Amino acid sequence: MSLDLEDTIKGLSSKQKNIEITGESLKSAESNIKDTENKLEMLKESINNAEKDLENANRQKLNTDKKKDSLQTYIDINSEKLAELESGRDLNSLPAGSEQEEDREFIESISGINNEDIKKAIEELNLRIKELGDINMNAAKEYKDALDRLDFLGKQKADLENSIETLRGVIKQLDNVSKEKFNSSLAGIRQKFKELFTFLFGGGHADILNVVSRNFDEAGENEEQSDADLSGMEINVQIPGKKFSGINILSQGERVLVAVSLLFSIFLVKKTPFCVIDEVDAPLDYANNARYNKLIEEISNYSQIILITHNKKTMEIGKNIFGVTSKHPGISGIVSVSMN
Incomplete structure (x- = not known):
């Protein structure tokens, strides 16, 4: 589209x-x-x-x-x-003064x-x-x-x-369809995001807000808003024991869990057969890593997950483990272990 x-x-x-x-x-x-x-x-x-x-x-x-x-x-x-006259004719026969006048x-x-x-x-x-x-x-x-x-x-x-009017009508129709699908998907993502956030943090509150920016003219006098204005999403979270705030003031581990909640909420709304996760659990502590592992186990029931990690606790939930070793300089070897 x-x-x-x-x-x-x-x-x-x-x-x-x-x-x-x-x-x-x-x-x-x-x-x-x-x-x-x-x-x-x-x-x-x-x-x-x-x-x-x-x-x-x-x-x-x-x-x-x-x-x-x-x-x-x-x-x-x-x-x-x-x-x-020269021949001597009689001039009296002429009307007097008529011709002369x-x-x-x-x-x-x-x-x-x-x-x-x-x-x-x-x-x-x-x-x-x-x-x-x-x-x-x-x-x-x-x-x-x-x-x-x-x-x-x-x-x-x-x-x-x-032709321009026709194209504008098509563009407007596409915009309306896109907005409807976006809003419909956003509603499902918001609901999943709240559930996953509560699961990973053991409580609290989180929400996704659709934000529409507004454009100003060069003089800054008039404020105009149109269909061409930029829009985006704003994430507000409240971690248990902390005030309601944005994600900018959270710690690195808390940001990771918020990001995981958002990504997997999108994943749960529109599932895919494969999911690759590259060292997401690196900044997590023991407690948060345990919640993270539970979420991975839940999602692995209907999707195949490939994890790249150095965390031993995360390795324990894997069914098949592949390790890369270097017995000799410049030569790598692969070791596989089945946990079934």
């Missing part, structure tokens, strides 16, 4: 890194899209303005051409009139028009169009491609976020 949890956490970390990379790509794509949109809008505005100016210039040129045609017609009419108004209306000014205005408009530079005809396609890329990255981001 621990390996599965580690693999899950590694997978979560990898997904988070992918999200960060995708987020950066998404931000870059969004920035490029905004820049492209701004450039496209400015280009459209410039083209619209140039088209309007060119349209106005063409309209003005068309009006000028019409007025030039009208003026040419006026010139032709007056040329005919002049020819008639019409001609005067027409001449005044076109008096402010100059072909050079019109040509100059057209040249200025063409120059402004050239100053706009080359027009990117693929701007619309690039804009569409950028939008498609943005949509793709958005879907990838959503997929990664969904």
Whole structure:
């Protein structure tokens, strides 16, 4: 379960890194899209303005051409009139002052028009169009491609976020199962620990407490506790004739018996076919060693125990004894004795 949890956490970390990379790509794509949109809008505005100016210039040129045609017609009419005058025709047949007034108004209306000014205005408009530079005809396609890329990255981001939520749910479920199994096992271990402690010390009281540490921020102002806080176990014991205290102030032999009580309480909750004990009884006195030997004999009824010891009293409870001797320097020999 621990390996599965580690693999899950590694997978979560990898997904988070992918999200960060995708987020950066998404931000870059969004920035490029905004820049492209701004450039496209400015280009459209410039083209619209140039088209309007060119349209106005063409309209003005068309009006000028019409007025030039009208003026040419006026010139032709007056040329005919002049020819008639020169030929001696009767001017009384003409309406008095009618044509002269019409001609005067027409001449005044076109008096402010100059072909050079019109040509100059057209040249200025063409120059402004050239100053706009080359027009990117693929701007619309690039804009569409950028939008498609943005949509793709958005879907990838959503997929990664969904995966993270799924992994978090799995991790939370594993944490809950681990906590339930831990608390269930701890309850059994506590009970066995109390029994073995009382047996080895001939009385007293002992307990195992589940301790949850709390994390502080750097400023030390806020105190926060979460599922990620560290936790552990604290052992409190009261040896007969002494005050209730922790194991730090106990003697070496007393610490050994407390450790033996804890280890064998775990062993009794979850039994194994073999148990190897390496010189645990070294610091024990005669009385404590006798209690220790009784515990070993009790456990040996349902588990095979291998003891490494120099204590003769401990050797007496063994069914098979193997001794290592050195008859010659650098050469070891093994001697076995069956006590059955």
